[in-house]
Amino acid sequence: xxxxxxxxxxxxxxxxxxxxxxxxxxxxxxxxxxxxxxxxxxxxxxxxxxxxxxxxxxxxxxxxxxxxxxxxxxxxxxxxxxxxxxxxxxxxxxxxxxxxxxxxxxxxxxxxxxxxxxxxxxxxxxxxxxxxxxxxxxxx
Amino acid sequence: xxxxxxxxxxxxxxxxxxxxxxxxxxxxxxxxxxxxxxxxxxxxxxxxxxxxxxxxxxxxxxxxxxxxxxxxxxxxxxxxxxxxxxxxxxxxxxxxxxxxxxxxxxxxxxxxxxxxxxxxxxxxxxxxxxxxxxxxxxxx
DNA sequence: CCGAAGTTTGGAATGATTTTTAATTTAAAA
DNA sequence: TTTTAAATTAAAAATCATTCCAAACTTCGG
Numbered sequence: 502x503x504x505x506x507x508x509x510x511x512x513x514x515x516x517x518x519x520x521x522x523x524x525x526x527x528x529x530x531x532x533x534x535x536x537x538x539x540x541x542x543x544x545x546x547x548x549x550x551x552x553x554x555x556x557x558x559x560x561x562x563x564x565x566x567x568x569x570x571x572x573x574x575x576x577x578x579x580x581x582x583x584x585x586x587x588x589x590x591x592x593x594x595x596x597x598x599x600x601x602x603x604x605x606x607x608x609x610x611x612x613x614x615x616x617x618x619x620x621x622x623x624x625x626x627x628x629x630x631x632x633x634x635x636x637x638x639x640x641x
Numbered sequence: 642x643x644x645x646x647x648x649x650x651x652x653x654x655x656x657x658x659x660x661x662x663x664x665x666x667x668x669x670x671x672x673x674x675x676x677x678x679x680x681x682x683x684x685x686x687x688x689x690x691x692x693x694x695x696x697x698x699x700x701x702x703x704x705x706x707x708x709x710x711x712x713x714x715x716x717x718x719x720x721x722x723x724x725x726x727x728x729x730x731x732x733x734x735x736x737x738x739x740x741x742x743x744x745x746x747x748x749x750x751x752x753x754x755x756x757x758x759x760x761x762x763x764x765x766x767x768x769x770x771x772x773x774x775x776x777x778x779x780x781x
Numbered sequence: 782c783c784g785a786a787g788t789t790t791g792g793a794a795t796g797a798t799t800t801t802t803a804a805t806t807t808a809a810a811a
Numbered sequence: 812t813t814t815t816a817a818a819t820t821a822a823a824a825a826t827c828a829t830t831c832c833a834a835a836c837t838t839c840g841g
Contacts, residue, residue, distance in 0.1 A: 782841105783839105783840100784839105786837100786838090787837085787839105789834105789835085789836070789837085790834090790835080790836090791832100791834105792833105793830105793831080794831065795828100795830070795831085796828090796829085797826100797827090797829105798825105798826080798827085798828105799825080799827095800823100800826085801822100801824075802821100802822090802824095803822105804819105804820080804821095805819080805820065805821100806818080806819065807815105807818065807819075808815100808816100808817090808818090809814100810813100811812100811814080811815105
């Protein structure tokens, strides 16, 4: 999406757009790295040296409330964020920790066993695939 | 497993068995609540008032190193622990947060899409089912 | 029992995240 | 534009889970 359109889109959602927020939106737009708050902060800091963590966290929350950013609970040490709100699954490299995306709907295959059918009503599912990314499979 | 056997089992694994550790093992044995460290601490505290968090965390680590306890990364706010090391999946009630178990192997169904096959080598998978537990589906 | 090695403890330290504060900036109406 | 209420900012302090620490204490093999 063109930058001007991205800005318009968020303005329409009631987000006051400050230079810092625009920098964060730019950073997140199309980003598939599943950055942590700290990584967003560092990424912005280069072009926006005075930005504070509070701004990053505020913006993360504002985007989450608007469904534009999803919290990813995969790394036990910190939260990661995914600017793609479309349901999808994740690949986690057990060696380097990199998180990749899997766009495929496994819902039909993921049926609960008989004995649980009456005990839990499923509304969504999420699969984590653990293993090695191509980088770590090779030499290093 | 009988208590004496549980104790023998851990002694064989090179764990010195202190009263605190025995209390933690008793608390975890057969527990399907996926407790957090704080919940383990509180559960032990009643019978073992001087226990410290450090001991709880130390024991968690010792058990994890021996494959007897699995860290469950589902709740973004804290780590939870599962004394069942057998691979399985989880139900997460979006309302009350309760975590349940699903013993079923979905591996055959969880094939990566063609374009990812050469890019990531999967060694295991884990499915989270989100929805409502029976308790939360009804009145409350 | 003795002693070495491993444990426990309470409190301090750490690290991620959230809240607070006072000052600044914004959107939008006049 | 100018105004103004509401939102945003940076910096610092607060919070919460978790880890570290040094000293005192246990366990268990011999």
